[in-house]
Each structure stands twice: as structure tokens, then as C-alpha cells.
Amino acid sequence: MIVELGAFALILSLMLSVAQTGLSAVGGARRSPVLAGAGQGAAIATFVALLVSFAALIYAFVTSDFSVTNVATNSHTDKPMLYKVAGAWGSHEGSMLLWCVVLTGFGAAMAVFGDSLPPRLRAYAIAVQGALGVMFLAYTVLASNPLARLLEAPIEGKSLNPLLQDWALAFHPPFLYIGYVGFSVVYSLSMAALIEGRIDAAWARWIRPWTLAAWSMLTVGITLGAFWAYYELGWGGWWFWDPVENASFMPWLIGAALLHSAIVTERRGALPGWTAFLALAAYTFSMLGAFLVRSGVLTSVHAFAVDPTRGVLLLIMMGVAAGAGFLLFGLRAPSLNRGGQFRPISRESAIVLNNILLSTATAVVLLGTLYPLIREAMDGEAVSVGAPFFNLTFTPLMILAFAVLPAGPLLAWKRGDAKGVARKLWVVLALAALLGLIAYAVVQPRKALASGGLVVGFWLIGGALLEIAERLKLARAPFAESLRRARGLPRGAWGTTLAHAGLGVFVLGASFETAWRVEAAQALSLNGSQPLGAYTVTLTDVVTIEGPNYLAERGIITVTNKAGAEVCRAQPERRFYPTGAQTTSEVAICAKGLDDIYVVMGERRAGEGGKPAWLVRAYVNPWVRLIFLGPLLMAIGGIVSLSDRRVRLGVGRRTGEVVS
Amino acid sequence: MKRLRALLIAAAAVALTAGASDPSERLPDQAQEARARTLFKEVRCLVCQNESIDDSEAQLAGDLRQIVREQVKAGSSDAQIRDFLVERYGEFVLLKPRFSMGNAVLWLAPVVVLLVGGVLMAGLLRRRETPEPALSQDEEARVRRLLEGD
Structure with missing residues (x-):
């Protein structure tokens, strides 16, 4: 009933x-x-x-x-x-x-x-x-x-x-969908404004809260998905450049570009056409994501519910919405106002550069994702485009973007002072380089590229902190004055700092984890052990247990440090689900500060002298927590910005902002 | 307990290898093993859903790893190993498409898109160089009226 x-x-x-x-x-x-x-x-x-x-x-x-x-x-x-x-x-x-x-x-x-x-x-x-x-x-x-x-x-x-059947994945779709579909409001507001022929600063102010909310939720959703892949798929990876991941990443990238260009349109009335274009593109990419994931045109590790005929329907729906949007845009674009002027060195220019790099990155992800289909249609040749391609093309674009990022918020609108900004930033650069050099000298084995990655991470964090320090006149004015400024600072400024610093935190984690993770794998019989970097991993016991809807072999694995003291007792499982006859691996993770000790229980095999042995894989994933903490900070930054009075009320009134 | 044990044995039969880190597959020479592991990341597990043979636990991935390891051991260069795999399994086996005429679009597109972006930005800035025409007297009067009326 x-x-x-x-x-x-x-x-x-x-x-x-x-x-x-x-x-x-x-x-x-x-x-x-x-x-x-x-x-x-x-x-x-x-x-x-x-x-x-x-x-x-x-x-x-x-x-x-x-x-x-x-x-x-x-x-x-x-x-x-x-x-x-x-x-x-x-x-x-x-x-x-x-x-x-x-x-x-x-x-x-x-x-x-x-x-x-x-x-x-x-x-x-x-x-x-x-x-x-x-x-x-x-x-x-x-x-x-x-x-x-x-x-x-x-x-x-x-x-x-x-x-x-996992908590992160239980909450992953709702966040992801609020993010994806949040861009629908941006799309609708843009269509309405295009129908009226008025894409202006006020419009940019109206789409901003929705963009912020959608983008922040999408960030949380993608991070949950990456976290799930990290501890559920069992080999410690967190991003595979898989078509389904790319499908959620493209609207995120476009959303990030839109967040920035909308600021230019709101504050300076410039780039209205481009901002409207991005606003339509964000929801188009969301629908493309739904189509790619749900139609199964691309093979992927995550596509769990696919159906080709429904795929065609989704494609038609996407075509109708995007077609109507861009047709209207094409009709209205020539009549849009060009907006305020700006010089090559200005905050507007920095944001335009950000947009060019983010859009190019989106184009790269789009092409890489669809290329196997394109090639197949062109000459019937089956090709694969995987992680190595994206690492080689996407990463340099992002490094370029990160290199200029800290300068952006320090530049004035309209006409920036390059020398002044350089004078402020060189300290940050020197510090970041110094920390990178220390990492290069201290961390074994020596890796130049990863140390460079750390420099980028510190540069981003330092730049974000410097920006907020500048706004507060920290150390240049009496402390009470800085405190007063801190109270008067709009939430949006704090949001910017958090998001940019979060990006740096992510870069630190990604560089460190990718370059310096330690792996060990051996078939261990009971009380057998293997070295894992500075630790020793011992298989203490194996027990069989019965879960609510599965049976499992659980390893009791003791991890000890050099001194022989126990640092963690990991209990990874190898689960068998009788319904559907599927075997899964339940990873055990011990968090040690920012690092993880990651232990996977493998199958039973015959060991020495006919004694049973189990394959035990273990990893030390250094600084891996930062990979998930960084995006979380970015999402919090977005939500803090969302709580800004100016955004919340949808009015352009300046409320006690300190003009530096 | 008996049922449990039987089911676990059935489960073990479903499981295959432990991915590239399986100790029974490893090459004795560490430098060679490291080279093989780097290569694994570029080779697709053909029957899997978009996994490299470095990650995959499937039987076929294990076979491919063995081929690569054998070739590394025999002293083939990375390029020779890639060619060998492509000859046998087609371009589909490489996760990083080769720099070839057929793939020109893929590899050149990022550069082209970036250049187009750069040109558009330069155009935007050049256009901005020209000063806006001053307001006519009529317009200035209207502005004053609007500002005062606000």
C-alpha cells in the first residue's frame, strides 16, 4: 500500500x-x-x-x-x-x-x-x-x-x-548528487537571465551562493569516493583517473572556474559572457557525468548499474538541456555588455589565467575520457587512456595554476602592483623552497620531483596565510588592531584562505604519499614476520568469524617498531559473501599521525613445510591523511564563504570590509 | 564450523593472485623488479574494468606481469617490451597511448587548447587597452540625475 x-x-x-x-x-x-x-x-x-x-x-x-x-x-x-x-x-x-x-x-x-x-x-x-x-x-x-x-x-x-556496503559509500551519492544537481539552479538562473538578456553583476551575485553550495558538496562527495576507494579496493590507491571519477571531476573543475569568474563579474562587471558560458557548462558536465556513469559506454571500476538503452535517453536529455542552453547563449552573447576594463597585471587577469588553466584541464580530462570512443568511431582501433596520460598532461597544467595562485588574491582589482606583490611573496617562496630542500636532503630515498611537489604545497599554504596576514596587517599594526580587523573581515575572505590552504595541504599529501610509500608483501605462516620500512609486521593469529551477511578469515597482525614495542594491532579480513559468491578484502588501517599503516589479508596458500601461510600485504602511506584533509578544508572554505552576509542575503552591500 | 570452513575454502578458490606485489612472482634482481613495476602501471589488464596490471588481481594480469618480467629479465628495453605487447594485444593494452599520427589529436589537444586560451586572453587585454570613450554631456547629465535620485 x-x-x-x-x-x-x-x-x-x-x-x-x-x-x-x-x-x-x-x-x-x-x-x-x-x-x-x-x-x-x-x-x-x-x-x-x-x-x-x-x-x-x-x-x-x-x-x-x-x-x-x-x-x-x-x-x-x-x-x-x-x-x-x-x-x-x-x-x-x-x-x-x-x-x-x-x-x-x-x-x-x-x-x-x-x-x-x-x-x-x-x-x-x-x-x-x-x-x-x-x-x-x-x-x-x-x-x-x-x-x-x-x-x-x-x-x-x-x-x-x-x-x-560501506559507510563512506552510503553517504557518497547524496553529497555527489547535491553537488551535481546544485549546478541545475545555476543553469536555471542563467537561462532566466539570458531570456531577459541581462547577464550582469547582480546575476553573478545570485548564482554565487548556489555555485558555492554545489561545489562544496561535490568536493565532499568526491573526497568520500576517493576515501572509499582508498580503504575498500585494497591497494591503497585513491585516484585512478577512471572514467567515472573523471565524470565527477569535470563538473568540479568547471565549478571551480565558475566560482572565480563569477567574482570578477560580480565585483567588476567584466567577463559576463564567459561566466554565463561556464554556468551553463557546469550543469552540462553534471548531466554528462550521469550519462557516462549510467550508460556504461565507458568501462570502469565503479560502474555498478549500467544500461545502454537508458543511456540513449539520458544522452537525449543532456542534448536537449545543453542544446537549449547554448543556443540561447549564442543568440544573446553578442549583445552582452563587455564590463569593466583591467590591465594585464590585475586580479581580473589572474582569475582569467586561472580560468584558462582550469578549462584546459577540463578539456584534457574530457578528451582523455572520451578518446577511446572517438578513436573507435574514427578507425575502429581500440585504445586505452589511463592514469599515465593524465599524470603527464593534467598535472603540469595544475602546477602552472598553483604557481600563480598565491599572487591572485594579493593583486588589486583593475591595476595590480606586480613589484609590491613580488616583494611580499618572495619570503613565502624562499621558505617553501627551503622546506623542499630539507625534505630532499632528509627523506630517504632522495626524490627531486616529489620534493618539488612539496615546495608547491608549502607555497600554496604560505601564500594563503600571507594573504590573510596582509588583510589583518599582522605584525605591521598593533595586535589589537589586527584582532579588530579579523572580526571585521568578511567570511568570504576566510573561506578563500581556507580553500587555498586546503589545496596546498592536498598537494603536500599527494606528493609525499605517492613518492614515499613503502610496500611489503609476503606469505606468512603463524608468527612469521616481515620488515616494513621502520616497522616489523607479524602474523600473530588467524581466526574465522561469522558476520551478519558474510563469513571471514580475520588476521591478527601485530606491527612493532624498531625498539620492538607494539605500535598497532591490525585486524584485516578476507570476507566471503555467500549471496552472490563474492570475496572482498577488508583492509585494516592504523593511523599514526598523518601516516597510515595499511594492512591487507590475502588468501591462504601452502607455506614452508606444508604449514598454512597467508599472504600479508602491508604499506606505510606517509602523509596520506592530508590527501583527504585538504579537500575537506576546501569544502569547509566553500561553506564558510557561503555563510558570508553578502552572499547569504544576496545583496551587494559592503559590511565593514577592510579595504587593504 | 564445518560449513564455515568449506565456504572459506570456496572463497580461496575464487581469489587468484595478490596483484603485482605477490612475492611468488617477484624477480630476484631488485633493479629489474623496480623497472618491471614501473612498466606494469602503463599496461592495462585486458579483462578488467580499467585497471593496470600493477593493481589487478585477475589471472590474466598475472600472466601479463609474467611476460613483462620475463622480458625485463631477458634485457629488453621498455620500448621493446611495449612494442611486443602492442603486437600481441593491440594498442588497447597501453594505458598511455603512444605518440603516433593516429593519436596526434589526443596529445596535441592540451597544447592547442592552452594556446587558444592564451590568444583569447591576449585579445581581451589588447581590447582593454583602448580607453573607453568619454561620456557625452547628455550622458553625464543622466548619470548625475541617476546618482542623485538614488
């Missing part, structure tokens, strides 16, 4: 979003507050109906109602509760429903919180958001209904892929 109610609510929300589109569009065109208000009401109702539908799906998963096809193929009575709930968005159908929930949720948010927008722009934006909703809801209802019933319910479900 509840499931039928959910299915009804799903169809109802499709009807309501048709009404939302129609009422808002006509309301906008006729400047009718009544019709526009009705459109807002429809937007809220759509979201509420869809929430009911989503709750019904979660209910079906929680109660293991196997008469629902989606539950029968993706759940199991033995599954822990968290993964039953998360199963609701673990499948293709469920994840598309989640997409619709977020999409209509943002539509409702514009209806509820959009009072600062001009009525007409708001009506058009809600109409466009509604039209996106109609497409995705129609797809969900007609081609991928998560609440469809089975004629004969099986006794037991087929369970969720055990690799996906």
Missing part, C-alpha cells in the same frame, strides 16, 4: 512539475504575480510529493519488501540497516530518483528562499528548473521506475554488491 502511494506520488510530482513549468513561464511572461505564485506553490508541492515517493522507497528497503523489483535485486534481509537504507539510492533506479529529489528540492528552495530575486527572473528560473524536472521525472516514471512491482515476489533478495 505504501509502495503504491509512493508510485502515485512519483507520477503526481511529474504532473506538478509540468504545472510548475507552465505556470511560472506564463507568470513570468505576463508579469502576473498570481500565476508566478502558483508556479512557486507547484514547485514546493513537486518536492513534497517526491519526498513521499522517496520515503516509500526507503520504507520498501527497510522492510525488505521483495515484491518491489528494485528491492529484490538490490537488497537482502541479512543486510545491516544502514545499507538497507542506503540501498534505496545504490541502484540505478534509486539513484535517478535521488537525482529528481535533489533537482525538485532546489526548485522548491528557489520558491521559498528566492525573495531577493526580481520576480520575473525568479519565475523564469523556476520554470526552467521545472522543465529539467519534467525531463528527469518522465525518465524516472517511464524508463526507470524504482517502485515497480514484481509479479511474483522472491523469498530473498539478491543483495547489494558487498563492495558498496
Whole structure:
């Protein structure tokens, strides 16, 4: 009964979003507050109906109602509760429903919180958001209904892929989708502004909070995914340049470019066309991501729910939305205002450079991801484009961007003082170089390239700290004065510093971990041991255990330091899930400050003298925590900026900002 | 307990190798082993979903690793080993496409896109060099009216 109610609510929300589109569009065109208000009401109702539908799906998963096809193929009575709930968005159908929930949720948010927008722009934006909703809801209802019933319910479900039964992955899709779909609001606001022919500073101010929110959530989502890959896939890697990873990374890169160019448009009225282009591109890349992941046109380690015919539908939807967007953009672009002037050395120029590098990086990722398809279509040759290609092309672009980054926030708008900035920054550069040299001299084995990476990391962190110190006049003014300035500083400034420093933290971690990780792997019999860098790894015991829906062999592995003292007792498992006959490895990780000792239990094999032995793989991953901490800082930076009064209120008033 | 044991043995049968770090596969010469490991990162496990043979636990990845290790041991150069693999399995086996005419688009695109960006930026800055025309008297009067009216 509840499931039928959910299915009804799903169809109802499709009807309501048709009404939302129609009422808002006509309301906008006729400047009718009544019709526009009705459109807002429809937007809220759509979201509420869809929430009911989503709750019904979660209910079906929680109660293991196997008469629902989606539950029968993706759940199991033995599954822990968290993964039953998360199963609701673990499948293709469920994840598309989640997409619709977020999409209509943002539509409702514009209806509820959009009072600062001009009525007409708001009506058009809600109409466009509604039209996106109609497409995705129609797809969900007609081609991928998560609440469809089975004629004969099986006794037991087929369970969720055990690799996906994990807390990080349970929360990964919601964050990722809020990020992806958050760009839909940016798209809708841009379409509305393009319809009205007014892309200006005020528009840039309106899209900023949505861009910040979407980008921050996307950052969290991608980081959770990388963290999951790190400890679940069992070889310590965290980024594989896999098509599915790239699919989420492209909107992130474009989102980062948009965040910066929108500042230029907001503050200086410059680059309106380019900013509008990026605003449309961000959601286009989000939809491209959905298409790449869900259609299975590219083989990937993460694609768990793929279907080619649905892929075609998703491609058509993406084509319609992107086509309409860029067509309108093409028509309006020539008439857009060019905005304020600036000199080659200015903050505007620095941000333009940032945008060129980020866009080129996006193009590289896009081409690398799609190239196997292109080549296959061109001459039938099957080729692969993997990590080595991206490391060789993407990384240099980013190093260029990082090299100029600290100068950006220090430069004045319009006409910057290159010499003044260089005078401030050379101390940071000298310090970063010194730290890099120390690392080169001290850390064994010696690695020049990785030490260079550390210089870049320290340069970014130092630059971010210097910028905030400059704003506070730290050490140049009395401390009380700095404190007063700190209180008066807009949150956006703190956000910038956090995000830029977070990037540096990530670069430090990535350089250190990649270059200096230590690996050891040997078949150990009981009480056998192997050296691992400065540690010794001993297989103390092996026990068999029975989990809720799996059986496992658990190794008790003692890690000792040079002095023989125990530093950690790792308990990695090799799990066997009888449902689906899948074996997975449960890694054990001991955190030692910023480092991880990472232990993997392998299969049993015959050791010396016929005694059983187990393959034990162990790694020391130095500074690996920074790889996940850095992006987290960036996301926090985004959220801190979001809480800035100017952004929150959507007004351009300057509130006690200290002009340096 | 018996059922448990039987299932675990079944599980062990499903598992294959332990990836490139498996001690039973290693070459005795450390320098050669290190070279082989570097090469592994560039070779695709053909039956896997986008994994290099360095990461993969599949049987075929183990076979490919053995081929590469044997060639390294026999003293082949990196380029010779890549050629050998391509001849046998096609270009698909390389995760880093070769610099060739067929792949020109892929390798040149980053440079071309960057150059286009640079040219556009230069154009933008040059255009900005020309000063904006001064306001006419009419316009200035309108500006004053607007500012005062605000």
C-alpha cells in the first residue's frame, strides 16, 4: 500500500512539475504575480510529493519488501540497516530518483528562499528548473521506475554488491548528487537571465551562493569516493583517473572556474559572457557525468548499474538541456555588455589565467575520457587512456595554476602592483623552497620531483596565510588592531584562505604519499614476520568469524617498531559473501599521525613445510591523511564563504570590509 | 564450523593472485623488479574494468606481469617490451597511448587548447587597452540625475 502511494506520488510530482513549468513561464511572461505564485506553490508541492515517493522507497528497503523489483535485486534481509537504507539510492533506479529529489528540492528552495530575486527572473528560473524536472521525472516514471512491482515476489533478495556496503559509500551519492544537481539552479538562473538578456553583476551575485553550495558538496562527495576507494579496493590507491571519477571531476573543475569568474563579474562587471558560458557548462558536465556513469559506454571500476538503452535517453536529455542552453547563449552573447576594463597585471587577469588553466584541464580530462570512443568511431582501433596520460598532461597544467595562485588574491582589482606583490611573496617562496630542500636532503630515498611537489604545497599554504596576514596587517599594526580587523573581515575572505590552504595541504599529501610509500608483501605462516620500512609486521593469529551477511578469515597482525614495542594491532579480513559468491578484502588501517599503516589479508596458500601461510600485504602511506584533509578544508572554505552576509542575503552591500 | 570452513575454502578458490606485489612472482634482481613495476602501471589488464596490471588481481594480469618480467629479465628495453605487447594485444593494452599520427589529436589537444586560451586572453587585454570613450554631456547629465535620485 505504501509502495503504491509512493508510485502515485512519483507520477503526481511529474504532473506538478509540468504545472510548475507552465505556470511560472506564463507568470513570468505576463508579469502576473498570481500565476508566478502558483508556479512557486507547484514547485514546493513537486518536492513534497517526491519526498513521499522517496520515503516509500526507503520504507520498501527497510522492510525488505521483495515484491518491489528494485528491492529484490538490490537488497537482502541479512543486510545491516544502514545499507538497507542506503540501498534505496545504490541502484540505478534509486539513484535517478535521488537525482529528481535533489533537482525538485532546489526548485522548491528557489520558491521559498528566492525573495531577493526580481520576480520575473525568479519565475523564469523556476520554470526552467521545472522543465529539467519534467525531463528527469518522465525518465524516472517511464524508463526507470524504482517502485515497480514484481509479479511474483522472491523469498530473498539478491543483495547489494558487498563492495558498496560501506559507510563512506552510503553517504557518497547524496553529497555527489547535491553537488551535481546544485549546478541545475545555476543553469536555471542563467537561462532566466539570458531570456531577459541581462547577464550582469547582480546575476553573478545570485548564482554565487548556489555555485558555492554545489561545489562544496561535490568536493565532499568526491573526497568520500576517493576515501572509499582508498580503504575498500585494497591497494591503497585513491585516484585512478577512471572514467567515472573523471565524470565527477569535470563538473568540479568547471565549478571551480565558475566560482572565480563569477567574482570578477560580480565585483567588476567584466567577463559576463564567459561566466554565463561556464554556468551553463557546469550543469552540462553534471548531466554528462550521469550519462557516462549510467550508460556504461565507458568501462570502469565503479560502474555498478549500467544500461545502454537508458543511456540513449539520458544522452537525449543532456542534448536537449545543453542544446537549449547554448543556443540561447549564442543568440544573446553578442549583445552582452563587455564590463569593466583591467590591465594585464590585475586580479581580473589572474582569475582569467586561472580560468584558462582550469578549462584546459577540463578539456584534457574530457578528451582523455572520451578518446577511446572517438578513436573507435574514427578507425575502429581500440585504445586505452589511463592514469599515465593524465599524470603527464593534467598535472603540469595544475602546477602552472598553483604557481600563480598565491599572487591572485594579493593583486588589486583593475591595476595590480606586480613589484609590491613580488616583494611580499618572495619570503613565502624562499621558505617553501627551503622546506623542499630539507625534505630532499632528509627523506630517504632522495626524490627531486616529489620534493618539488612539496615546495608547491608549502607555497600554496604560505601564500594563503600571507594573504590573510596582509588583510589583518599582522605584525605591521598593533595586535589589537589586527584582532579588530579579523572580526571585521568578511567570511568570504576566510573561506578563500581556507580553500587555498586546503589545496596546498592536498598537494603536500599527494606528493609525499605517492613518492614515499613503502610496500611489503609476503606469505606468512603463524608468527612469521616481515620488515616494513621502520616497522616489523607479524602474523600473530588467524581466526574465522561469522558476520551478519558474510563469513571471514580475520588476521591478527601485530606491527612493532624498531625498539620492538607494539605500535598497532591490525585486524584485516578476507570476507566471503555467500549471496552472490563474492570475496572482498577488508583492509585494516592504523593511523599514526598523518601516516597510515595499511594492512591487507590475502588468501591462504601452502607455506614452508606444508604449514598454512597467508599472504600479508602491508604499506606505510606517509602523509596520506592530508590527501583527504585538504579537500575537506576546501569544502569547509566553500561553506564558510557561503555563510558570508553578502552572499547569504544576496545583496551587494559592503559590511565593514577592510579595504587593504 | 564445518560449513564455515568449506565456504572459506570456496572463497580461496575464487581469489587468484595478490596483484603485482605477490612475492611468488617477484624477480630476484631488485633493479629489474623496480623497472618491471614501473612498466606494469602503463599496461592495462585486458579483462578488467580499467585497471593496470600493477593493481589487478585477475589471472590474466598475472600472466601479463609474467611476460613483462620475463622480458625485463631477458634485457629488453621498455620500448621493446611495449612494442611486443602492442603486437600481441593491440594498442588497447597501453594505458598511455603512444605518440603516433593516429593519436596526434589526443596529445596535441592540451597544447592547442592552452594556446587558444592564451590568444583569447591576449585579445581581451589588447581590447582593454583602448580607453573607453568619454561620456557625452547628455550622458553625464543622466548619470548625475541617476546618482542623485538614488
